[in-house]
Amino acid sequence: MNDAADNTPDTAETISAVIITKNEEANIARCLKALSWVDEIVVVDSGSNDDTRQLATELGAAVFEADWNGFGPTKALGVDKATSQWIISVDADEVVSPQLASEIQKVLIDGTDHHGFDMPRKTNFLGRWIHHCGWYPDRVLRLFLKAHGNFNDAPVHERVVLKGDIGHLKEYLLHYSYPSLEHYLVKSNRYTTLGAQKALTDGRRANWFDIVIRPTVSFLSHYISRQGFRDGLEGLLISVLSAVAVMMKYSKLRVLQNEQRRRET
Structure with a gap:
């Protein structure tokens, strides 16, 4: 992990963030700035014609261009490109809260028997955080060992297929999905x-x-x-x-x- 960002010891396992994008210039900087603590950021871009790729590169991401083959295959490609032991998959309109970042770093430093973790996601709809409607808490499996999991090939409503045990994080992934x-x-x-x-x-x-x-x-x-x-x-x-x-x-x-x-x- 990035010691300059969080002063964590070198014994922590490595982690890559994987994000897929298309025309996400309004979101990408906010997303990537909240990931300054990871070892590597991989962005797979599918045909952006705005400043998404430039902004991602300026913020230290390794940017790969790829044809759009659906959410699952495109995210799986990003995981394949990553070089760390652990993967955290984040959408461009999501933000890893400081509390969630600290919780993940503690897991990686202390070690764990789990092969992946789900986390609660809180969604912002038209400026309001939603606490009902079946949207909260929306637990999503986004943190996993690369050797034990990857995304399926579903074009939409993709999910991580994990071989191993799933742990549960407490802190929130913030979802600014519908401004x-x-x-x-x-x-x-x-x-x-x-x-x-x-x-x-x-x-x-x-x-x-x-x-x-x-x-x-x-x-x-x-x-x-x-x-x-x-x-x-x-x-x-x-x-x-x-x-x-x-x-x-x-x-x-x-x-x-x-x-x-x-x-x-």
Whole structure:
């Protein structure tokens, strides 16, 4: 680890941060500055046409350019490029809090029998930290030994496949995912398209139940069961928008399967 940043002893195991990017100039500096304590920062960029790569390079990251092959494969490529024993995977719109950084460094210094760790993630939606809606605490497996894990090949909703034991960290990863409604809608459009494409590949078929009933169930789950109403207007918006995203995913799947049927006839 970077002794100049945290004065940790040389006995600590090494750690690389891995981030994937595309047009993240608004987020990348905040993300990387919170990672000054790691031994290495690997950024895999897929076609940015803003200053993302330049900013990452200026902040000490090793930047690799790669074609976009989905979230899982692109993150896995970043892990392959890393040279440390431990990997921490961070999205460009996430920040490792000082408390989480200290907790991770203590684990690496003291040693552990675990092969990976999950951590709670707190999401900021339109300037408000969300504590319900099923968004909190959103535990994510992001810290793991390179020799024991890597990301799967899912194009969306990727996850780390780990061979070994998982420990649990207490401090938070901060997620500045949705600074505006426009940003949310752009992101949701992208994710629902990828989700529909994956569903088609997996042999799923959309029907009226998926397009009408599933969104209703999603709203009730977020707003009532997961107490989204306790997050005020933002909780209501999350619940409504989550339902719309479900409807959009299955509507897009329906379009894709109709196109597939026409090609086959």
